[in-house]
Amino acid sequence: MKVLKSLLIIALCAFVLTNCTDKFEAPDNSVDPNGQQVINDTNYVQQTPVWEGFSKPQDIIIGRETLLYVADTDNDRIVVMNIGGEVLGSRAIKKPVALDQDYRLNLLVCAEFDTLINNVQTTYSAVYKINMFDSGHEIETAPITRILPKTSFDFQRTDREYTGVCVFSENSFYVARRGPSNNTLIDPDNVILAFTEFTRGDGSKVDTLIGRIPLIEPVGTGLLSANRISSLTSFRGQTLDIVVTLIGDNSFKTQWLRFINTADFVGYRNNLEPFSTDIMTVNRFGQPEDVAIDNSNNIFVADAEKDSVFKFNSFGDELESFGGPDVFNSPHAVAFFDRTLYVADTENDRILRFILSTDID
Numbered sequence: 001m002k003v004l005k006s007l008l009i010i011a012l013c014a015f016v017l018t019n020c021t022d023k024f025e026a027p028d029n030s031v032d033p034n035g036q037q038v039i040n041d042t043n044y045v046q047q048t049p050v051w052e053g054f055s056k057p058q059d060i061i062i063g064r065e066t067l068l069y070v071a072d073t074d075n076d077r078i079v080v081m082n083i084g085g086e087v088l089g090s091r092a093i094k095k096p097v098a099l100d101q102d103y104r105l106n107l108l109v110c111a112e113f114d115t116l117i118n119n120v121q122t123t124y125s126a127v128y129k130i131n132m133f134d135s136g137h138e139i140e141t142a143p144i145t146r147i148l149p150k151t152s153f154d155f156q157r158t159d160r161e162y163t164g165v166c167v168f169s170e171n172s173f174y175v176a177r178r179g180p181s182n183n184t185l186i187d188p189d190n191v192i193l194a195f196t197e198f199t200r201g202d203g204s205k206v207d208t209l210i211g212r213i214p215l216i217e218p219v220g221t222g223l224l225s226a227n228r229i230s231s232l233t234s235f236r237g238q239t240l241d242i243v244v245t246l247i248g249d250n251s252f253k254t255q256w257l258r259f260i261n262t263a264d265f266v267g268y269r270n271n272l273e274p275f276s277t278d279i280m281t282v283n284r285f286g287q288p289e290d291v292a293i294d295n296s297n298n299i300f301v302a303d304a305e306k307d308s309v310f311k312f313n314s315f316g317d318e319l320e321s322f323g324g325p326d327v328f329n330s331p332h333a334v335a336f337f338d339r340t341l342y343v344a345d346t347e348n349d350r351i352l353r354f355i356l357s358t359d360i361d
Helices: 002-017
Strands: 044-046 057-064 067-070 077-081 087-092 094-101 107-117 120-131 144-148 161-167 174-180 191-199 206-213 229-236 241-247 254-261 266-270 286-295 301-303 308-312 332-338 340-343 350-356
Touching: 057 094, 057 340, 067 094, 067 107, 067 340, 094 161, 107 161, 120 161, 174 229, 206 332, 241 286, 254 301, 301 332, 301 340, 308 332
Parallel strands: 057 332, 161 229, 229 286, 286 332
Antiparallel strands: 044 350, 057 067, 067 077, 077 087, 094 107, 107 120, 120 144, 161 174, 174 191, 191 206, 229 241, 241 254, 254 266, 286 301, 301 308, 332 340, 340 350
């Protein structure tokens, strides 16, 4: 146990401390082309026009440079838009399902790719990095690197899929992986993988897998679980806290995991106690697919089964939730910026926007 704890501490400390990479101070592109200002939030008022032209979009994020990125899943592309809804470009990539962006403006994408294995076309789940900075935000020409699959063992597992990605302040990142094989203690499918960026001797940088996050149960139905994990969301600032969503048989399908680093323990503990708050009510969610976190650490959860978006404060108390089949059909993603909520209304092939206010002229 002492050896295991030492290895855990070394791995997590390496993840936290060896990633002191430069950050890009992103410009603010959040001004609406019509000059409209966003006002105080209380209730949800849908904005027009509805953004259409998508096919089963499964993720939407507000990038560090305040551009919008949409995983337009069944159109096999990533779409870049400004805050007013103008399409600035797109990049062909097969079945993108999850996005995040680091602080040097690299876009991380969970998607798919095809390759020939023994002269047979084979499809794999994949993780890509797209360098938006080097291309001047032209996504069509941005350099792209495939991070996963990488090893020969990876290419033996077509049944594994990458379902979520989140970035931390020093550009390290986690990837959510799920699959059917979870009997082994060494390499189960349902895990959270930790990556860090190391600098080679020649000055070039490489994303390196340092291992899976320990103490996360691959088939658990309670706390600290990666059982059928569907998304990962990180917080802003110098923290390794994450919110995970799960779509399996777990009783607590949205969990805030707080990172603890003490002399006695290094790792994750659940931040909110079971049964003590609304977000930790048993079976509160049906099929949570994504989370967004605002500047006050309010948590928005897109629930595809309940056709709803739920809002909770940082104590886990439910606030202004809304939805239903008259509003959404299987929403898979939610993003928040400047009091505006963006929802990927997946089965309706569109992006909806809501301003949270009771004081609209």
